[in-house]
Amino acid sequence: MKILVIGSGGREHALVWKLRQSPRVSKVYCAPGNGGIAAEAECRPVDVKSLESLVAVANQIRPDLTVVGPELPLKLGVVDEFTRRGWRTFGPTKAAAQLEISKSFAKEFLQRHHISTAHYAICNSMDDVRPALQHFHPPVVVKADGLAAGKGVVIAKTKDEAATVASEMLSGKMLGEAGARVVLEEFLSGDELSFLVVSDGERVAPLVAAQDHKRVGDGDTGPNTGGMGAYTTRTIVDDKMRDWLVTHIARPVVAGMKAEGAEYKGVLYCGLMMTARGPIVLEFNCRFGDPETQPILMRMESDLVEALEASIDGRTSDGDFRWSDDAAVTVVMASGGYPGAYEAGKKISGLEDAAKLEGVEVFHAGTTAREGAFYTSGGRVLGVTARAVELQTAVQRAYDACGKISFEGAHYRRDIAARALKR
Numbered sequence: 200m201k202i203l204v205i206g207s208g209g210r211e212h213a214l215v216w217k218l219r220q221s222p223r224v225s226k227v228y229c230a231p232g233n234g235g236i237a238a239e240a241e242c243r244p245v246d247v248k249s250l251e252s253l254v255a256v257a258n259q260i261r262p263d264l265t266v267v268g269p270e271l272p273l274k275l276g277v278v279d280e281f282t283r284r285g286w287r288t289f290g291p292t293k294a295a296a297q298l299e300i301s302k303s304f305a306k307e308f309l310q311r312h313h314i315s316t317a318h319y320a321i322c323n324s325m326d327d328v329r330p331a332l333q334h335f336h337p338p339v340v341v342k343a344d345g346l347a348a349g350k351g352v353v354i355a356k357t358k359d360e361a362a363t364v365a366s367e368m369l370s371g372k373m374l375g376e377a378g379a380r381v382v383l384e385e386f387l388s389g390d391e392l393s394f395l396v397v398s399d400g401e402r403v404a405p406l407v408a409a410q411d412h413k414r415v416g417d418g419d420t421g422p423n424t425g426g427m428g429a430y431t432t433r434t435i436v437d438d439k440m441r442d443w444l445v446t447h448i449a450r451p452v453v454a455g456m457k458a459e460g461a462e463y464k465g466v467l468y469c470g471l472m473m474t475a476r477g478p479i480v481l482e483f484n485c486r487f488g489d490p491e492t493q494p495i496l497m498r499m500e501s502d503l504v505e506a507l508e509a510s511i512d513g514r515t516s517d518g519d520f521r522w523s524d525d526a527a528v529t530v531v532m533a534s535g536g537y538p539g540a541y542e543a544g545k546k547i548s549g550l551e552d553a554a555k556l557e558g559v560e561v562f563h564a565g566t567t568a569r570e571g572a573f574y575t576s577g578g579r580v581l582g583v584t585a586r587a588v589e590l591q592t593a594v595q596r597a598y599d600a601c602g603k604i605s606f607e608g609a610h611y612r613r614d615i616a617a618r619a620l621k622r
């Protein structure tokens with residue numbers, strides 16, 4: 200069968216890499232893809248912000264299955280449109296993707312269905328913000344309602360700062376449309392966990408859990424990014440916790456969406472804070488996470504195509520995935536200046552040496568290929584990924600590989616999975 204993957208990041212490279220391993224797959228296309236993906240899939244240019252452009256590409260390729268990586272095409276209704284045309288597509292409809300597209304929708308949904316989430320207030324103007332702030336203790340988390348590519352959340356140290364941030368969001372100056380409504384949220388502390396399941400609208404099949412590292416600097420310092428690295432191990436959550444998360448979060452969400460007439464099919468990514476009062480939902484994503492997908496797929500032993508088809512056909516089951524007990528870790532190498540302004544077009548060297556290391560896969564994110572060489576073309580450039588029986592070895596392998604790769608201005612965190620290693 201022919202598969203089309205939509206997107207251009209490290210997540211899509213990992214999806215292409217994994218889908219190609221399925222004996223049922225004869226060819227993988229990626230639109231638009233990137234320099235590294237082009238070595239494994241046929242890439243087609245596309246504007247992922249245009250439904251017309253996505254339809255045109257799929258119409259040329261006529262894939263037997265389409266997998267949507269990023270959130271924007273989901274918001275455009277790519278799954279609705281492709282499905283209407285009879286093209287099998289994995290992912291949620293636009294209505295179901297509201298769980299990610301609107302944080303206020305997600306918060307009210309969680310409250311309606313008694314699923315644990317941080318205390319919050321939804322504000323449409325500063326007239327809502329000022330009185331609402333009286334019910335919060337600083338720090339206060341201020342979130343833009345809409346999609347903001349990881350730039351829509353500010354943790355304000357004081358109520359004054361929270362009011363200033365909310366005002367900038369609401370005025371449209373900071374994030375445009377995405378900030379037209381804001382959610383104020385209680386600050387929670389604990390370890391973050393990314394818990395992903397695949398659903399067919401009714402049942403769920405959990406993936407192994409992972410932890411992302413959001414901040415740009417070591418020790419969780421500096422501004423938030425799209426994610427600077429992630430890891431997964433067989434002990435990151437035990438069986439009891441996994442069952443709890445399925446019973447108290449994933450299944451109730453899927454059941455709630457069905458009851459509300461917006462059946463949820465696809466990956467449901469639950470962003471959780473593991474607090475002293477238990478796991479609490481921070482947000483949902485309606486797709487595979489980036490960079491969590493890279494280490495998660497390194498551990499997947501079953502055929503991903505089968506699980507995606509089971510979701511589309513309404514026959515997801517708990518046992519759709521089989522996993523290696525190995526640990527896997529991804530270290531993101533980023534362009535100088537990221538998550539702020541950065542320069543592109545820097546030549547990348549050492550990729551071949553890095554890929555030769557045992558257990559290592561280098562997934563490309565922001566790269567282009569030109570005359571046999573790779574150049575940077577984005578903020579997050581590479582997801583250097585390694586697996587091994589022990590987490591410590593996987594971490595060592597990933598950093599050995601990073602040490603072989605260089606490009607001007609490259610930076611990466613040195614402490615991915617460090618807290619797990621200390622435990």
Ligand SMILES: Nc1ncnc2c1ncn2[C@@H]1O[C@H](COP(=O)(O)OP(=O)(O)O)[C@@H](O)[C@H]1O
Pocket residue numbers: 317340342347348349350351352354384385386387388391413423470481482
């Ligand atoms: N209530 C909260 N308490 C503490 N930290 C939070 C809270 N909500 C979000 N964060 C932090 O901000 C990050 C981004 O928030 P999230 O809701 O996941 O939005 P997005 O991924 O859309 O930017 C989280 O990964 C977490 O580190």
Ligand SMILES: [Mg+2]
Pocket residue numbers: 470482
């Ligand atoms: Mg998030």
